[in-house]
Amino acid sequence: MKILLVRNDNIGDLICTTPAIEALRKKYPDAQIDIVVNSYNFLAINKNPFVDKIYVYIKPKHKKNLSDKIKALGGKIKIMSEIFFEKYDAAVVFRSGYSSSAEQFSNISRAKIKIGVKDIKNRDNFTHHIIPNPNEHEVEFCYRCLEPLRIKQGDEKMFFYMPENFKKKYKGYKNYILFHISSRIKENRYSKEKFKAVIDKLDENIIITAEPSDFENAKWLEENSKAKWIKTESLLDLAGLISNVKLFVSLDGGAMHIGPALGVKTIAISGKTNMNKWYPWGYKDLVTQDESKIAGNIEPEIVVEKIKENI
Structure with a gap:
């Protein structure tokens, strides 16, 4: 066949x-x-x-x-x-x-x-x-x-191939929380000021990643908060970092789905996306979304509470 x-x-x-x-x-x-x-x-x-x-x-x-x-x-x-x-x-x-x-x-x-x-x-x-x-x-x-x-749903899992060299590269970040601060859709974005407010309220080791369009925001956050910016070089490089951290916090986008595929607990900060359809698989309860469907309207305290509940 x-x-x-x-x-x-x-x-x-x-x-x-x-x-x-x-x-x-x-x-x-x-x-x-x-x-x-x-x-x-x-x-x-x-x-x-x-x-x-x-x-x-x-x-x-x-x-x-x-x-x-x-x-x-x-x-x-x-x-x-x-x-x-x-x-x-x-x-x-x-x-x-x-x-x-x-x-x-x-x-x-x-x-x-x-x-x-x-x-x-x-x-x-x-x-x-x-x-x-x-x-x-x-x-x-x-x-x-x-x-x-004649296929039925079973206990199958997501799959994403993670080369060992990329995983080993970031093995020193196992006790960190990773924030991915980029999303291509306007309503799904979260301001650097609100990210800073979240980071400032956490007594944790924080790292951030960003797509090139948000490099300036990542640099600003590194200079104005305790977060460390890691400038990943590729999607696999980002995945290697995600695979090591204890918690992944992401705006909606392709990167958000890499976390569950690698078995990493993933919190989604969402805007206009239908999260019944696109929540991080296995982590529906970890979605934060405002009734307005604008991510920027989510108060930092709500994100902080969700993170603290899942560390």
């Missing part, structure tokens, strides 16, 4: 898919299970023991100049050609909203069983439609995508 999986969106989304992939492998230990991902989310599936081949393509829209776009398109066409000649038995698109670009891979697979979310314009070719439920977690949704293949 040949099964093609498609998850060509974000890092956190793909991490949330890994428990279902493990369940699929348990059900069909001898099947050929391949997956299509993009260069942006590849690290979330790299070295996953439950998949065979990983098709990785660069999205042309992620490239700026024409020559790079053409090169990326050529790479995508090459992968689609390989999928066409493989001739799969089943194809599963793990997307809770219909995506024509994702369905392209399902269609080219020539699979008799095609599973995905229905196109509201009724133009899809799926043989089995999955109805999204906004009140279920993405992990649970991914299991439901596999129900036509």
Whole structure:
């Protein structure tokens, strides 16, 4: 049996898919299970023991100049050609909203069983439609995508490959709390002043990380609080740090899902995100979210209390 999986969106989304992939492998230990991902989310599936081949393509829209776009398109066409000649038995698109670009891979697979979310314009070719439920977690949704293949949710866990050298690099931070202060969505951001107010109220060793857009805020926090800023060099470098700390506090984003995948207790400071669907898996009770759905409206005292309860 040949099964093609498609998850060509974000890092956190793909991490949330890994428990279902493990369940699929348990059900069909001898099947050929391949997956299509993009260069942006590849690290979330790299070295996953439950998949065979990983098709990785660069999205042309992620490239700026024409020559790079053409090169990326050529790479995508090459992968689609390989999928066409493989001739799969089943194809599963793990997307809770219909995506024509994702369905392209399902269609080219020539699979008799095609599973995905229905196109509201009724133009899809799926043989089995999955109805999204906004009140279920993405992990649970991914299991439901596999129900036509007789898969049920079990005790599977998230998977994220953590190279030992990155983990060893930060072994001295086991008694620290890590704050990741970046989120790309405005409503999910938390001001440096409020982060400082939280840090000042904690009698703990604190380190902070940030994406390049927040380097200035990280520098300010290091200069104006007891927190130490660690300028991680890559996503794996950040994951190595997360894997060592005793508590991870994160704004909503891909990094937030790395904590649970590494077995690290994770507190989420959330804004507009539907946290019934995207809370850190296994840590729903550790979400802090204001009724306004604006992270900046969460008082520092609330975050401090949540941290103290979970140290």
